[in-house]
Amino acid sequence: MSEPRLAANDGDTRQRILQLLLEHNPASATLIAETLGLSAAGVRRHIDILVDEGLAETAPAPSTGPRGRGRPAKSYRLTDRGRARFGHAYDHLATAALTALREAGGEKAVTAFAKQRIDDILHGITPVGDAAETQDVVRAVVQAFRRAGYAATINENTGGVQICQHHCPISHVASDFPELCAAEHEAVSKLLGQHTQPLATIADGNGICTTNIPLTPVIKAPQERSGQ
Template sequence: MGVVKTPVVSTRTPRRESSRAEAGDAPTRERVAQAILESGPSTVAALAEELELTPAAVRRHLDQMLEDGTVTAREQRTYGHRGRGRPAKVFALTDSGHDTFYQAYDDLAVSAMRYLRDQAGPEAVQEFARRRVAELEERYAPAVKAAKPEDRAQILAEALTHDGYAASVAAAQHGDQLCQHHCPVAHVAEEFPQLCEAETEVFARLLGRHVQRLATIAHGDGVCTTHVPDPTRGPAPSTPTGRKDPS
């Protein structure tokens, strides 16, 4: 007669274990979100390299973030000849994803701006916007203006990053692009673009040259992008159709 084996009954509770795993994943998921915030739309490979994670681990977190609605995916833009195969996907933060980084705006701020506009006119809104960034200009000016002209955009980006704008500088064909991956007043600026215009004016004065605002988070773009021309590299690009150059 054979030995009858008693079946082993699992006492684990999968749902609880899953909850624990998700809680443990939270810090890494925050790192993924922070990397996308600072670098802009990113591929799985780029995130894996930056965070020193496996591509599979990054994909797992991104899948959860897609389900949560904190990121969106799209095909990576390619310029010139494209190789065989489908282009890689890039992942960008959604409005909900940006909101997790404690943006300094709320309904009260919008209401206050509307009241100012209605009571004192659009000129008062413009003056408020200029005063708001005047303090930044005063703090940034010593370091930026002390730098060599070719280094000023980078020094400005570092100062902006210190203040929470997650800024970086990328080389472009006819100059540099100052990119701000986070905007504390994006939702307010959707209705009051004077905030963006005043900021652009400050950038021009700090950098000592005419600059062009090419894109803004408030306008629906993923990154606020300002072109900083370099006269030695040819003419500046045209402002995109439908956009007013606020500077």
């Protein structure tokens, strides 16, 4: 069966594929095909073009987790060049500006800027304890990050949730100025009223930024008294 009117919208289709690779990181051709309502063969043709253009690449097979019969489905992810399509145009300007700020005002000036930036992004979110539940605050934080271009999602796990940022619009700048990431984690922790666990960041070369938020408190066993 031929792909209906595929050639007429090749550019739009490949842009949508790039968006899905950004959000899922990585994604299989089957998943993309099901999401877009296209055939897997048609999607693979588009992916081949994206790979040839240096925008996507084959993702390495997972080294852990359950293994079924047969070969695992091939997955794809964005390259650095592909990620750049989603907003790194001002990286050099931002890096130069922060460098000048550091030289003029020192580390405190950069930290103050980073805190003000994330406060602006998360402005208006009600903290936990002020008529707000933890899950509601997490959802509000994720929505705020999405509006700021982070392609953020929520991933539930046993005993907690994770804030996953599949795209960070400042990742290249944050590599040189970790104060930006530190301010984000501090601001989210304050809103939630608890410690959060940064597990991975794009700025450090990972494919995704992941922050774990425990929802089940850890209860420590009482220590035995000496001599008993």
